[in-house]
Amino acid sequence: MESLGMLLDSPMLKSFVSWSSWVWPVCEIVHFVGMALLLGAVGLLDLRLLGVAKGLPVAQVQRLIPMGVLGYVLSVMTGIVFVSGDPFFPAVDKLNNLAFELKMLFMLLAGLNVLAFYLTGVARVANALAPGHDAPLSAKVIAGTSLFLWIGVIYFGRMIMYADVLYTQF
């Protein structure tokens, strides 16, 4: 774990963060903007699959996903700054942080969920849904899982700073 942590430390990013006291808060702001874009786009698709706003054709809802991907990229980029570019804490501290570990796990599961959506053919069935039609159960399970996992990512992300409390909460 120690050597993985050392691999993740980036002197370049640490000096970037140290360059101005504005860098870290601006990265946090961009991180939240990315989160809003991601949850907005993915959340809207998940909600449609779960039956909200059935008048929307699913294939057209998917056209908002690139905004969600943009949000995801912004969040990952700033997330890397937080892990590798923190001048006060080495990356290994995050690796040993239960909330961070669970956040990464939930992100991994969310990624697998997305793969399942596309690789099992559920996406194809969903895209063919005309307005007014309900999505099949498989799509609803994937959509519900997606919402649960991304909300979990937000929760564990918030708890990174309070990880010691996490141990007492469940």
Next chain:
Amino acid sequence: MEFLTWLENSGLGTWVRESPSVWAYTGLISFHAFGLAFVVGLSWMIALRVLGVAPGLPLAPMEKFFPLIWFAFWVNAASGAVLLISNAAKDLTNPVFFTKIAFVVFGVVTLRLLKNEVFRDPAGLKTTAATTKAKIVAVALLASWAGAIVAGRLVEYPVLFGLDRLR
């Protein structure tokens, strides 16, 4: 000022700050983050659609998302109010906090304006292109919630504005 300190030290304020309960500080900030994701995320998606992203997406059915957006807003208003009580003396003497609230007010106003402009006229909804006024409101909405996010984060960094945080 004494009133603010009294608020902070009230039973509720103290409990929020010191209890390890999942409903106290950590739970409240978590719910505040969930609410933020849905209010800003969903309203941004509607605003982006009005501005021409995913133009094949019909506008009318998107009205169905408003109840959820308002529900998420009230989750944030409630969690925000309780968080404010527990931190009253610091927040209510911080101009950045008032800036955040101003942006939130703009966000709510632009959201209502957008709803009325885009969804009130059923004949207007038959076209998939939004009116110019709707597009202006959509840009204002994007900016308002962006401002709320920016100010919301900067509340915790008063030093950046030369504000003395030592009391």
